[in-house]
Amino acid sequence: MQFAKRMDRFGEGIFTKLSDIKSGRLQRGERVIDLSIGTPNIPPAPHVIEALCTAAAEEKNYIYALSDQSELLEAVSSWYKKRYNVELDPKTEICSLLGSQEGLAHISLSIVDEGDIVLVPDPCYPVFADGPLLAGAKLHYMPQNKENGYVINLQDIPEHVARQAKLMLVSYPNNPTTAMAPDSFYADLIAFAKKYDIIVLHDNAYSELVFDGQDCGSFLAFPGAKEVGVEFNSLSKTYGLAGARIGFCMGNAEVVSRLRILKSNMDYGMFLPLQHAAIAAITGDQSGVETTRKAYERRRDVLCEGLNAIGWSMEKPSATMFVWAAIPGHYEKSEDFAMDLVAKAGVIVTPGSAFGPSGEGYVRMALVQDTEILKQAVDAVHDSGILIRSME
Numbered sequence: 238m239q240f241a242k243r244m245d246r247f248g249e250g251i252f253t254k255l256s257d258i259k260s261g262r263l264q265r266g267e268r269v270i271d272l273s274i275g276t277p278n279i280p281p282a283p284h285v286i287e288a289l290c291t292a293a294a295e296e297k298n299y300i301y302a303l304s305d306q307s308e309l310l311e312a313v314s315s316w317y318k319k320r321y322n323v324e325l326d327p328k329t330e331i332c333s334l335l336g337s338q339e340g341l342a343h344i345s346l347s348i349v350d351e352g353d354i355v356l357v358p359d360p361c362y363p364v365f366a367d368g369p370l371l372a373g374a375k376l377h378y379m380p381q382n383k384e385n386g387y388v389i390n391l392q393d394i395p396e397h398v399a400r401q402a403k404l405m406l407v408s409y410p411n412n413p414t415t416a417m418a419p420d421s422f423y424a425d426l427i428a429f430a431k432k433y434d435i436i437v438l439h440d441n442a443y444s445e446l447v448f449d450g451q452d453c454g455s456f457l458a459f460p461g462a463k464e465v466g467v468e469f470n471s472l473s474k475t476y477g478l479a480g481a482r483i484g485f486c487m488g489n490a491e492v493v494s495r496l497r498i499l500k501s502n503m504d505y506g507m508f509l510p511l512q513h514a515a516i517a518a519i520t521g522d523q524s525g526v527e528t529t530r531k532a533y534e535r536r537r538d539v540l541c542e543g544l545n546a547i548g549w550s551m552e553k554p555s556a557t558m559f560v561w562a563a564i565p566g567h568y569e570k571s572e573d574f575a576m577d578l579v580a581k582a583g584v585i586v587t588p589g590s591a592f593g594p595s596g597e598g599y600v601r602m603a604l605v606q607d608t609e610i611l612k613q614a615v616d617a618v619h620d621s622g623i624l625i626r627s628m629e
């Protein structure tokens with residue numbers, strides 16, 4: 238058998254390794270507290286489940302959807318107006334996705350050709366790099382590190398790279414670093430994209446998971462944003478619908494239209510009962526969004542305060558469902574630390590190196606367990622003695 242050379246761009250990666258370790262431990266009856274993958278465990282609101290079940294009980298809803306129902310497009314448009322004060326034309330500026338991951342994986346195929354340069358944050362959510370790689374792009378990393386407050390420094394992008402780049406991916410609140418970007422960053426980003434004729438993809442998966450009374454809007458609310466790009470949004474975390482696979486790409490009509498054409502050759506649209514569930518989620522009672530936000534804030538407090546108290550120093554994140562922590566000083570490699578942590582404490586975290594070169598020296602912990610389990614994780618880290626040398 239012969240396979241595509243393009244597959245050489247992808248490995249099985251750290252998540253498979255961690256998953257194998259987890260299975261091995263569970264088979265041996267050993268405890269595991271998994272804080273690696275960001276799978277939310279907070280269910281959707283009852284009215285969303287009811288809308289899904291009602292629509293799923295109707296025989297007529299089992300045809301190919303083929304396209305987004307006008308009711309869904311209108312609902313997304315109203316949601317963006319009400320929540321973010323952004324006007325979207327339902328006919329031309331919105332495209333549903335089978336989860337935002339799907340859209341992020343595919344959209345580069347509609348924008349870049351083999352060898353084109355794509356600007357990607359480092360560290361980043363893996364599909365930001367994998368989508369462009371699938372399309373044959375060359376990546377130019379834009380560091381997000383402690384020195385720049387984990388926000389991309391546009392001035393650091395060399396002029397010749399900016400001139401050649403066709404596309405850039407940006408996302409705040411950020412996974413994995415948890416950073417938010419100031420308004421001034423978005424103004425600079427739009428000016429930069431206009432100057433160099435670069436399409437911007439902004440991923441807004443975490444605008445609702447913002448803590449300590451802060452607020453977060455949309456990239457599309459900034460003047461000129463729609464001229465240069467689109468925003469991705471997801472119902473996975475905000476509405477507890479991760480497994481349902483519901484996301485949207487919104488903004489620049491030309492970018493949206495190319496993505497729609499591409500997708501019409503790949504899938505037959507979102508299952509109609511899911512379109513009904515999405516409408517219920519974004520137009521119905523929004524109190525569940527606040528409950529979810531508070532749950533993550535509590536989890537963040539328990540984990541960060543607990544780990545700080547036992548000598549692992551880290552800042553509390555101001556947003557997202559993750560904690561981004563520097564590894565203890567006596568470790569050099571984040572993967573070595575993560576492997577020791579699971580072996581000695583049974584706690585699984587993701588090494589920062591999995592998110593790009595600038596992620597080295599950090600681990601990401603996902604707040605996907607209830608507070609009681611997070612307290613147990615803190616105790617397990619303490620009892621393992623893994624931090625001891627860093628406290629000497």
Ligand SMILES: Cc1ncc(COP(=O)(O)O)c(C=O)c1O
Nearest residue numbers: 336337338362412442471473484
């Ligand atoms: C930044 C970011 N974008 C997108 C996604 C994927 O979301 P979806 O479930 O809509 O595919 C995630 C999931 O963890 C994420 O962290």
